[in-house]
Amino acid sequence: MFATVLLLLVALCAQGGNGKEEQEAQRLGHVSVVIVGGTGDLAKKYLWQGFFQLYINQVNSGNTFSFYGGGLSPVDQAIPVFFEILKGVSCNKDVPVERCALLKEQFLRLAQYRQLKTPEDYQDLAKHIEQQLKEEGMVEAGRLFYLSVPAFAYADIADKVNSSCRPASGVWLRVVLEKPFGHDFRSAQILASQLGNSLKDEEMYRIDHYLGKQVVSKILPFRIQNKKFLDPIWNKHHIERVEIVLKETLDAKGRIPFYDQYGVIRDVLQNHLTEVMTLLTMRLPVNQSSNEEVLRNKLKIFRSLQPLGKNQAVIGQYQAYNNEVQEELNKTKEYLSLTPTFAAVMAHIDMAQYDGVPVVLISGKKLDERVGYARVLFKNDIFCVQNHNSVHCKPKQVIFYFGHGSLQYPAILVTKNLFKPVVMDGEWKEVTEHKDVSVLGLPISDYYVQAPTVQREAYSELIAQIFSGRKDSFISAEHLLASWGLWTPLLDSLSSSYPRIYPGGADNANLLDFHLRGKEISYANEAVVIIAPDQMGGPSTDGFQVMQGKYRSADMVSAWAEELVERLAADVQAAAEAAVSEGGTFHLALSGGSTPLALFHRLALYHFSFPWRDTHVWMVDERCVPLTESESNFRNVHDHLLQHVRIPYYNIHPMPVQLNQRLCVEEDGGALLYEREVNKLVNGSSFHFVLLGVGYDGHTASLFPGGKVDGHGDSLVAFTESPAKPHQRMSLTLGAINRAHKVAVLVMGKGKHELITQLSRVKDNPDKWPVTGIRPANGRLVWYIDYDALLG
Ligand code: BG6
DSSP: OHHHHHHHHHHHHHTTOOTHHHHHHHOOSEEEEEEETTTSHHIIIIIHHHHHHHHHHHTTTTOEEEEEEEESSOHHHHHHHHHHHHHTOOOOTTSOHHHHHHHHHHHHHHEEEEEOOSHHHHHHHHHHHHHHHHHTTOOEEEEEEEEOSOGGGHHHHHHHHHHHOOOOTTSEEEEEEESOOOSSHHHHHHHHHHHHTTSOGGGEEEEOGGGGSHHHHTHHHHHHHTHHHHTTTSSTTTEEEEEEEEEOOOOOTTOHHHHHHHHHIIIIIIIIIHHHHHHHHSOOOSSTTOHHHHHHHHHHHHHHBOOOOGGGEEEEEETTHHHHHHHHTTOOTTOOOOOOSEEEEEEEBOSTTTTTOEEEEEEESSOSOOEEEEEEEEOOOOOOSSOTTSGGGSOEEEEEEEEETTTOSOEEEEETTTOOOOOOSSSEEEEOOOOSOEETTEEGGGEEEEEESSOOOHHHHHHHHHHTTOOTTSOOHHHHHHHHHHHHHHHHHHTTOOOEEEOOGGGGTTTTOEEEETTEEEESSOOOOOSOGGGOOSSOGGGOOOEEEEETTEEEEEEOHHHHHHHHHHHHHHHHHHHHHHHSOEEEEEOOSSTTHHHHHHHHHHOTTOOGGGEEEEESEEESSOTTSTTOHHHHHHHHTGGGSOOOGGGEEOOOOEETTEESOGGGOHHHHHHHHHHHHSGGGOOSEEEEOOOTTSOBTTBOTTSOTTOOTTOSEEEEEOSSSSOEEEEEOHHHHTTSSEEEEEEOSGGGHHHHHHHHHOOOOTTTSGGGGOOOSSSEEEEEEEHHHHHO
16 A cells, blocks of 8 residues: 555656646545446447456555446336446456456446436435445545536536535546537537536546547657657658548448537547647647647647638548438438538648648548548658669658558558657557558558557546546647637538538549649549439529629628628729729728638638738727737737738738737827828828628627717727727727728628618618718728628
């Protein structure tokens, strides 16, 4: 016992323990493990095995355990299934057979099934735990709840755990959550805030099992230990492209109710493959064991990723999928699912280090083989004149091989024409004897190969980390939202796209091959239409036109969202070119909010000939927060547009909301400063193009109803008050806006339909409806309204 405690203390010091959390983590005593969803598929496949492994590792540590499988079924129905699952657990090869049998018997004795449905069930569970502790005179160390249930049940279960099963202070509570964490940015945000009502952040462990894979967890250590070789080549001058691939042969049968709502992008790209991408590309932390630094560096990657739109993805669906959906969801034969089961997405990271390097993420069900890997393919600058088989003429690559495929085991491979890597610390070895296989086009003998000495299941690894309170391999809320922030616009833009139908397996041949052309990805071959035409439904194609008309007696352009944004972007570029050819510069004033994001993406990704060098970007309005905050309008424009285009720094004009280390204080004269800058640089203080939106209350810029918006006199810039937080704002006045050459008001989404209808009827009354005060004196007002907002 003394030796165990000593050992634990040594381990604690070696990890640089950080006080309370780790002390709790290491406290010996009784641990109750509850798997909610304990007879489900995941529990059956991985979780009970992982907890059995934990039990084996801990059996002599001084900790004691109880294991509870929780579920909605009544006890008598569930018990046979439950024990059948538990009987399936096994020991590693190194455990002698008799010892294994004994451990298994003990494990089964410590386990019980409980119905966990009502608040009373949770109260009974808590009473049971406490009674057991009392009867057996045990000190409690912690309670671990593993929620292996659909995400819609999380908030409710977390609430029950919080109100009935929270242990006494000094005893840890850990709640493990399985993906999916939401469906998109908004739902992830809602889920995070709901969970936050019941659980503290340090109590939540959001699992991405890829982070428990042995090779994935070694990506950063490998990059650090081989820094001297990698530093000179880990950049755009040397890297041709990065590929992160998860190919599967299985289909989605049996999981359709889940899968059909999610599809391959939400199921594996948004989480597993994105995690690998950040590990491969993030800046190396100075202190590898600093969770905060690693997270910070990962977040920088998310911030630098160029927006993803329709043209950065190709999607497919295996042919049998639609029938499976009809059967499992009881749909009619006319029902058509557009859920993709295959996707390839090309991302670009806007950092000097990776400029122009494509990062391709690929995954699909029913492909020709099961394999997962991340490969960094380097450019080969050698021109081989004669012997093309010589090793230096061959592709140069580093491969993080997650498993399966031709190699059948996890490994890190480096081609011999690159460098001889340092072998990882710990349980890794260099592999020198191989079967005769080839890996991604090269015989295995062309690689230096290293692999773990013992293969471990990802879930067992992560369960061990949860038990010891280590959070570095789990997903934080901030990180999760950053990832949804990247994927949500792509998912939205693909929501009514038809996936290419593929037959499955080897028959796919080259149907799913794609091209990478500049910033766009597309299928390389013409589609073979397998689907019967009478099964095609969805949006009609003749609606895709841009319509011109009048709205509130001004010009109006209307179309479906995507075409509308295309048109607006083209109009902005035309205005820019005209202004530059006439006077040498183009002055553009931009609004914040989410509506213009699609326009920013369009400009950043498609308008390569836009005269950014001669464009000055101004802000229409700003919230009184530091410009670096995510709420700042400038930050929005910066992240989604400015950092992706080549605009000179001195042409960018954020509003000076922060002066003298304080925000929007009248005496600091921020509004006046901005006005002077406009007067100094903009001819006649007339912007060439002002982009506005309109809020549900009729506000535009930061001019809100009841704010005496007509009362700013000759001022161009003013401090204003918003009814929503942050209340303080800086805004161009109606006077400034009405001096512009062109004013565009962009309105999109069904949510704005009612407002558009109402506005079409009201008279000009800027105090009540500030947007009705837009009447450019010598310029032109154009409303850009999408069909959703116009027609509802
Ligand atoms: C899961 C997905 O998260 O990952 C599955 O939901 C997918 O659809 C699986 O099959 C792949 O994991 P692994 O470990 O088999 O590569």
